[in-house]
Amino acid sequence: MLAFCPKNQSVYIPWANGGLNPCFTGTLSSAVLALFVIPFLWNIIYLRRYGRRISQELQSNPKLLYSHIFLSIAALSANIVYLFVAALTHSSGKNEFHGYLINELVLKSTSWTLSVFALFRECVYVLRVPRVKRHSCFLLLFWTIAVITSFLPLLSLKNNDWWWQLDSSKAIAQFSLWILHLVCVVGTLVFGIVAPGLPKDYMAVYNYLTLNTNDGTSEVLRTSSWRRGLERLKLLTPYIWPRSDRLIQLRVVFCAVLLVLDRVVNLYSPIFYKQIGQFCVLTICPIQILTAVRPP
Structure with missing residues (x-):
C-alpha cells in the first residue's frame, strides 16, 4: 500500500x-x-x-x-x-x-x-x-x-x-x-x-472596442440610449470616485450634500417667504391699525 x-x-x-x-x-x-x-x-x-x-x-x-x-x-x-x-x-x-x-x-x-x-x-x-x-x-x-x-x-x-x-x-x-x-x-x-x-491605455482600448465596427463591435453603437448612458457612467466612475484618493472622495460627498441642501432650500423657500410675510404683517402692522387707516 x-x-x-x-x-x-x-x-x-x-x-x-x-x-x-x-x-x-x-x-x-x-x-x-x-x-x-x-x-x-x-x-x-x-x-x-x-x-x-x-x-x-x-x-x-x-x-x-x-x-x-x-x-x-x-x-x-x-x-x-x-x-x-x-x-x-x-x-x-x-x-x-x-x-x-x-x-x-x-x-x-x-x-x-x-x-x-x-x-x-x-x-x-x-x-x-x-x-x-x-x-x-x-x-x-x-x-x-x-x-x-x-x-x-x-x-x-x-x-x-x-x-x-x-x-x-x-x-x-x-x-x-x-x-x-x-x-x-x-x-x-x-x-x-x-x-x-x-x-x-485603457481609454484607447475602450475606444477601440466601442468604435471599431470591423471587429464585430457595431452592436454597441446600436444599443439604446440608456445602455450607452450606463456605459459612459461606468467609464467616468473611476474619475469621479477614485478608490485610492480619499480627499477627492470627501470633496465629492461635500458637493453632493451642497446640491441636496440647495434643492431643499429651493423647494421650501416659497413657503418660508409666505410665512415670513404673514408674520411681519401680523406683528408690525396689526389688523386694527390696518382697519383704522383704511379709507371709507
Missing part, C-alpha cells in the same frame, strides 16, 4: 528534528495553492465569454508577457523535476513515490497551469469597462503565497530530512532545483506586480 508520508514524517506532527518535515510542507503548500483553482476557472470563463481580444498594438509589451508566462512554466517544471528527484531521495525499493508527492504534483500542476491561462486571458482579453493597470487579486495573492511557501524550507535548516547537508549528488540536485524554482517564483511575482503585459 502506498504510504502518504515516509516513516519518520507525519502531517499531524509538522515540527520534528528541529524543523518542518517535507511531507507537511509539501501538503500545506499544495493545498493552499489549490484553493485558487476555482477563482482561476471563473476568471478564465468570464473573460472568454464577456471579454474581447485586443490586438498586439494595444498591448503594453507582448515580449514581456511571454517572459512572464515562461517564468511561470519554468517554476512549474522545476517543481515537477524536484518532486521526481525527491521520490528517489527520500525512499528506496518499490514504493518510491509517496502519497504527498503525488498530491503535490497534481495540485500544483493544476493550479500553476490555470494561473498561466488566467494570466494570458487578463492580458489579451479585456472588458468594455475601465480598470486599473494591475492583475486581479487572485493572481497576485497566488504568486505571493507561492513565494512564501517556497521559502518554508529555510525554517528547517537543522532537519536531516532535507538536503541542507549536500552530502550526495541527489541532495545537490534537489538544492539546485529548489533555487531554480525559487528564482522563477520570485520573478513571476515581480512581473505580476509590474504587470508589463497589460494594456497601457
Whole structure:
C-alpha cells in the first residue's frame, strides 16, 4: 500500500528534528495553492465569454508577457523535476513515490497551469469597462503565497530530512532545483506586480472596442440610449470616485450634500417667504391699525 508520508514524517506532527518535515510542507503548500483553482476557472470563463481580444498594438509589451508566462512554466517544471528527484531521495525499493508527492504534483500542476491561462486571458482579453493597470487579486495573492511557501524550507535548516547537508549528488540536485524554482517564483511575482503585459491605455482600448465596427463591435453603437448612458457612467466612475484618493472622495460627498441642501432650500423657500410675510404683517402692522387707516 502506498504510504502518504515516509516513516519518520507525519502531517499531524509538522515540527520534528528541529524543523518542518517535507511531507507537511509539501501538503500545506499544495493545498493552499489549490484553493485558487476555482477563482482561476471563473476568471478564465468570464473573460472568454464577456471579454474581447485586443490586438498586439494595444498591448503594453507582448515580449514581456511571454517572459512572464515562461517564468511561470519554468517554476512549474522545476517543481515537477524536484518532486521526481525527491521520490528517489527520500525512499528506496518499490514504493518510491509517496502519497504527498503525488498530491503535490497534481495540485500544483493544476493550479500553476490555470494561473498561466488566467494570466494570458487578463492580458489579451479585456472588458468594455475601465480598470486599473494591475492583475486581479487572485493572481497576485497566488504568486505571493507561492513565494512564501517556497521559502518554508529555510525554517528547517537543522532537519536531516532535507538536503541542507549536500552530502550526495541527489541532495545537490534537489538544492539546485529548489533555487531554480525559487528564482522563477520570485520573478513571476515581480512581473505580476509590474504587470508589463497589460494594456497601457485603457481609454484607447475602450475606444477601440466601442468604435471599431470591423471587429464585430457595431452592436454597441446600436444599443439604446440608456445602455450607452450606463456605459459612459461606468467609464467616468473611476474619475469621479477614485478608490485610492480619499480627499477627492470627501470633496465629492461635500458637493453632493451642497446640491441636496440647495434643492431643499429651493423647494421650501416659497413657503418660508409666505410665512415670513404673514408674520411681519401680523406683528408690525396689526389688523386694527390696518382697519383704522383704511379709507371709507
